[in-house]
Amino acid sequence: MEYMILNFSAETTDGPAPGSPEFGALMGRWMGYNQMLIDGGHWISGASLTPTAAATTLRKSDGTSTVVDGPHAETKEQIGGYYLIEAKDLDEALELARQMPTDNGSLELRPVAFRPDAQ
DSSP states (O other): OEEEEEEEEOOOSOSOOTTSHHHHHHHHHHHHHHHHHHHTTOEEEEEEOOOGGGOEEEEEETTEEEEEESOSSOOSOEEEEEEEEEOSSHHHHHHHHHTSOOOSSEEEEEEOOOOTTOO
């Protein structure tokens, strides 16, 4: 069964600076997590997202659409990235999500209902 893991966290600029040893260590943790999913046959897809300052929202209502700069909702946590994984059941998906190297925020897991390119 396929599961989408949405990684919600607060956008901050107080993380380690790119190029610093601390940033390298942080990225090493994420690359290790990615490789664990790949090696275990769980990886389907995943990506990090740019900050919400780069977001554009398209609102549709009654056949018309409006484009708005910025995210859809003002919240403390934003979607920072996602993983699309293969897991035998929710318990396995939860165990894989628990291993994600994020220290703060929320992870939302949902079974995928339909994916047109899936076998």
